[in-house]
Amino acid sequence: MARTVPARAAAVTGAVVVLFAGLTACSSAEDDTDPDHRSFPLHGRTLTIDSDDSALEIVAAPSHERGSVEVTRWFQGSVAVGEAPEVTWSMRDDRLKLRMHCSGVVANCAAKHRVAVPHGVSVKVVDGDGSVRASGFRDALEIRTGDGSVRVTDTSGPLTLRTDDGSVRAEVSSRRVRAQTKDGSVRLELHAVPDLVDSRSGDGSVTIELPRAEYRVTAETGDGGVDVSVPRDDSSSHVVNARTDDGKVTVRAAN
Template sequence: MEIRKHALLVFGGVALLASTAIGCTTDGDLANAAVESKSFEFSGDSLTVKSNSADLELVAADVEDIRVERQASGAKVGSDIESGWRLAGNTLTLSLDCTGVSINCKAKYTVKVPRDVAVTAENNKGLIRATGFTADFSAKADDSDVQLSDLSGAHLDLEGGDGSIEGDGISVKSVTVTSRNGDNKLSLDSVPDLVDVRSKDGNVRLSLPDATYAVETAAKKGDVAVDVMKDETSDHVVRIHTRNGDIAIGRGTAS
């Protein structure tokens, strides 16, 4: 990506290069940034998507290949904002380099994937958003939020760091969540065989369809409210553990 140099700005004796990049905006507004796109031939049944610092949106679509769009904004002093995309085997790597002195450096990748492909998403410092998948889905976010909707695979496996996890319209057989610092809110549309949430510091809100559940809860510092029918012999198991936070298990839409 080429950068045209426009002016040399001096603040307190420190010289900063003000620049604009082709395909980028410098005001941090991704909505106005140019959209670049690329397609990757793909024939696998599982895909791992790794992103670093950029927001990541995964969309199940009626496609046969992997289609990626990216938008970048901001500027770096002395060099381009570097963003990249590469598919090697079943791993799609998406990158954004904001190291050094940068201004409003950010990017967003939108990835369209065949609906029945099992997806594993990993993002170090950026949002993970996913919708529409009918196969297994897993996500690992370090310092950002996870937002999910309309997932109907067999297994949903989530790992959160310092950010919230939200899921709506979830119809899966098993859900496992491991969370460090952040609230967890999940709304399930179908009766699960297993929901297992382990949180260190954060509230857990779980909405379930009407059924009988074997419920196990533990909160070291927090309130616990359970509003579903309980039976310890039920085949539908719900385990919610949190160290510091409230637990609420109810029927209908999570609030």
């Protein structure tokens, strides 16, 4: 299913195009006051959300919605010269595919999707370009985005979070958390004593707040300070690794 926005075709010189590009405000998906809705059947206990260029909000749905994935889509877009912009969505097996095509002279598009997933389903998110927000999961959750921030709240299942360019934030009760960014800060607030926390940043600070317990901690930075104030025990089964190439590393007890 595709949604198409008519393109504005005009014969313009290169100078006019440059001027128009400089004056045109960026589209915001939130400007779409009439979003599209669709329900996709889900027969298994895993879901992959495959998006190329969209902000994503992923939430765990009430149990009575078991068996379907509910998707809401906001979209705004225009192209001065070129093909009309188009957004599509489809479901095959356990893979929800979200795509946006927006190219031409002075192309200006933005999309956002909210995906409600039944409880009892493990979710993997692959987003080429866009921020990802997730909340409410008790099952395994894996999020990877090429360019955008990642934030997870109110979650207790195992977490794997990764972005190439953006910050990572998590306020969760998960027992196993892996968080990585190549360019950005990492901040993890754990509300339950974890078995494993593994956090890394290529360029940015790493901050981990933990419930009071004894931890086996490895904290390293290539350029910056290290502050570990939780009780440490090299034989503890609660393992915390915090590393950054450039920035401060802080491992502390939650207030």
